Amino acid sequence: MSISDATTFTSDEMASRADMIISDGVDKWYGDFQALKGVTATIKEREVVVVLGPSGSGKSTWIRCINRLEQHQGGRIAVDGVELTNDTRNIEKIRREVGMVFQGFNLFPHITVLDNITLAPIWVRKKPRGEAEQLGRDLLERVGIPEQADKFPGQLSGGQQQRVAIARALAMEPRIMLFDEPTSALDPEMIKEVLDVMKELARSGMTMMVVTHEMGFAREVADRIIFMESGEIVEVGPPEHFFTNPTEDRTKLFLSQIL
Amino acid sequence: MPDTAETTLASAAAQRPPFYRDATVVKWLVQVATLILVLFAMFFLASQAGDNLTAKGIKTGFDFLDVDPGIQLNGGIDDDPATGGRALWVGMVNTIRLSIGGIIAATILGIFVGVARLSNNWMVNKIASGFIEYMRNIPLLVHIIVFFAVLGGLNKFTADVGPINGWLHISNKGVSTPRAFISDGFYQWAVFLLIGAIAGRFVMKKRKAKQDATGAETYPLGSFFGVVAIFAIVGWFLHPIFGWVGSIFQTIADVIDVIPQSAVRVALSLIAIAAAVWWIRRFLDSRRTPAGLAKLTDDDWFRMIFAGVGALLAAVFFFIVWPGFSSWLLNSSRDLFEVAANKFGDGRDGLPLGINRPDIAQRGNFANPGPAGLNLDTGVAALFFAIVMYTAAFIAEIVRGGILAVPKGQTEAAQAIGLRRSTMLRRIILPQAFRVSLPPLGNQYLNLTKNTSLAIAVAYTDLVQVGQTILNQSGKSLEVFAIWMLFYLACSLTISAVVNFFNVRLAIVER
Numbered sequence: 223m224s225i226s227d228a229t230t231f232t233s234d235e236m237a238s239r240a241d242m243i244i245s246d247g248v249d250k251w252y253g254d255f256q257a258l259k260g261v262t263a264t265i266k267e268r269e270v271v272v273v274l275g276p277s278g279s280g281k282s283t284w285i286r287c288i289n290r291l292e293q294h295q296g297g298r299i300a301v302d303g304v305e306l307t308n309d310t311r312n313i314e315k316i317r318r319e320v321g322m323v324f325q326g327f328n329l330f331p332h333i334t335v336l337d338n339i340t341l342a343p344i345w346v347r348k349k350p351r352g353e354a355e356q357l358g359r360d361l362l363e364r365v366g367i368p369e370q371a372d373k374f375p376g377q378l379s380g381g382q383q384q385r386v387a388i389a390r391a392l393a394m395e396p397r398i399m400l401f402d403e404p405t406s407a408l409d410p411e412m413i414k415e416v417l418d419v420m421k422e423l424a425r426s427g428m429t430m431m432v433v434t435h436e437m438g439f440a441r442e443v444a445d446r447i448i449f450m451e452s453g454e455i456v457e458v459g460p461p462e463h464f465f466t467n468p469t470e471d472r473t474k475l476f477l478s479q480i481l
Numbered sequence: 482m483p484d485t486a487e488t489t490l491a492s493a494a495a496q497r498p499p500f501y502r503d504a505t506v507v508k509w510l511v512q513v514a515t516l517i518l519v520l521f522a523m524f525f526l527a528s529q530a531g532d533n534l535t536a537k538g539i540k541t542g543f544d545f546l547d548v549d550p551g552i553q554l555n556g557g558i559d560d561d562p563a564t565g566g567r568a569l570w571v572g573m574v575n576t577i578r579l580s581i582g583g584i585i586a587a588t589i590l591g592i593f594v595g596v597a598r599l600s601n602n603w604m605v606n607k608i609a610s611g612f613i614e615y616m617r618n619i620p621l622l623v624h625i626i627v628f629f630a631v632l633g634g635l636n637k638f639t640a641d642v643g644p645i646n647g648w649l650h651i652s653n654k655g656v657s658t659p660r661a662f663i664s665d666g667f668y669q670w671a672v673f674l675l676i677g678a679i680a681g682r683f684v685m686k687k688r689k690a691k692q693d694a695t696g697a698e699t700y701p702l703g704s705f706f707g708v709v710a711i712f713a714i715v716g717w718f719l720h721p722i723f724g725w726v727g728s729i730f731q732t733i734a735d736v737i738d739v740i741p742q743s744a745v746r747v748a749l750s751l752i753a754i755a756a757a758v759w760w761i762r763r764f765l766d767s768r769r770t771p772a773g774l775a776k777l778t779d780d781d782w783f784r785m786i787f788a789g790v791g792a793l794l795a796a797v798f799f800f801i802v803w804p805g806f807s808s809w810l811l812n813s814s815r816d817l818f819e820v821a822a823n824k825f826g827d828g829r830d831g832l833p834l835g836i837n838r839p840d841i842a843q844r845g846n847f848a849n850p851g852p853a854g855l856n857l858d859t860g861v862a863a864l865f866f867a868i869v870m871y872t873a874a875f876i877a878e879i880v881r882g883g884i885l886a887v888p889k890g891q892t893e894a895a896q897a898i899g900l901r902r903s904t905m906l907r908r909i910i911l912p913q914a915f916r917v918s919l920p921p922l923g924n925q926y927l928n929l930t931k932n933t934s935l936a937i938a939v940a941y942t943d944l945v946q947v948g949q950t951i952l953n954q955s956g957k958s959l960e961v962f963a964i965w966m967l968f969y970l971a972c973s974l975t976i977s978a979v980v981n982f983f984n985v986r987l988a989i990v991e992r
Contacts, residue, residue: 328894342898
């Protein structure tokens, strides 16, 4: 599958786009352990960034700081022009703009698939139920499982659950989607169905930040790859450069171990 | 030889083991032997008790239920019961009232304290912890006595003890407030309320549908209560027009009167047998696989035989053991409908409800709250507060455990889609915590109900206290014990059934 021209950019084009996520010198400690050491990066509108790195390198911590599931202790984070501070109004604003998909799906097991999706539109966006349900069914159609609307999450396969989780995040009509190892808990034959949905999302022009171990996906879809190790960004670059001609030794070591 | 092994296997299969090693036979023998043993033990105990009672010249029997017990009760629906049965009934009603009120209050308080215990607010957290530790580490009886002593320290009861003389008195005799009571036209008015509720439900559904379709706020629940209120107000003045409803009940009573006893006996037996047949058929259906009926195990056979024998025993019971049961059933249902019929019609065009202000009964030198008002005696108040707070402490821990049992990912997912904390608690966390908490919560409800028997410490007339008095006067210990046990058993089974119903209904669907 080839990526359409819409998602490959010249650097001039990229520079003219708005900054969606600014991470400036972000620090995070767990007790004595420093998980993030001055992580600095900017993600542009409609850009797809894949974050790679060995486990324990701080990729998940960083992505979870961006919608305040973890609290950063140094530096600053701004999402779509809103600074992430202790101001609860800003936190709420950012969470409405940012959708997130987790490794463990985290669907709500006690309500149906459709209710999982319509929860936020009804309670956060205050949409009438009829409209929210229509939106929910449209989203299920988009992720390819419209027939599962009235089942409970426990009755679905892992791949289907993760696609519901994507639909649930999309129901808030976010401008940015964060993916925290979305395929790591899936059986091999289910990974593809989730990746296909993510590719479709990337092609539609969503700003995406993806933590994953799927090198094929990274190579095919990413505009940029960020490689992290020990809480630091080691190397940043477009995929063809990153996979074929990495500059840093640590990147070469990582690639030699996984490819 | 290649077929040696096969031949050995075939011959081993053909050879039946001796019966004491045959799994099927052994299983049946054990079942039957256990049954015989249990029946024998019951028979032995019953006959021993009977022999002992005869030897001591004690007569058994429930005739004390129909005799004037000659006791005064200080609280409940009837303070001068005409028969022993009525006195026990007053005690049962008191126990039930205390239990239901206690369960509701303890649940609300318990959830509140449980959530507070998990609060990030240091102060709230520690107060909740302190409350839980204080309540659950001291015996309930001590709590009751402490509360009783504290409430007894209130002002002495007089006509002007306040706070609103003639309407609300708070004193060491408890709280007395005005009492609302059912008056002449109540049941006719109730018909209006019933129609109002049906109409209100209809309107509520309409408004709800409109809200879902358009998103406009249509206040479905508010309109339900609005419709009911309109019917209540109109019915307050127009209720005599429903006087004819009594004739329906009278007709039913007349019809019941002409049904022959034998017909009821046959019908009851047929119902028992039909239920057994229905159960066995359903059971067989559940054992049916696409490949045909699965092989039934010995336990399956035992269950089916048990169902069949049970139905036959029921029939024997209706025809031979207690033939009077059917006439009792007929008479009491006829009486029920006749009583209902008398609640309507002639002479019942007064107001539906009345209200009495609390009064003062002078007993010698002592002023007491009189019978007109609604009095909450300090004893009951102490008992109620102690039981509620004691149980709430345990419920709080159960709720806390339930909330902690909800995976952290649920909170994160709820935060990530932007839910507010209160919405998250109400829609995501508490519903899941509730599913985990329900079975232990049921245990606490059982405990609370049984703990109401400590009413005897403050001399409140619950079932145990009334039973104790009757037992002392009549000497019918076995009978009173039996009534106590059956009553608490019935209460416990009812609570279990309700909790189980919700447990099944709320189970999270998987696969």
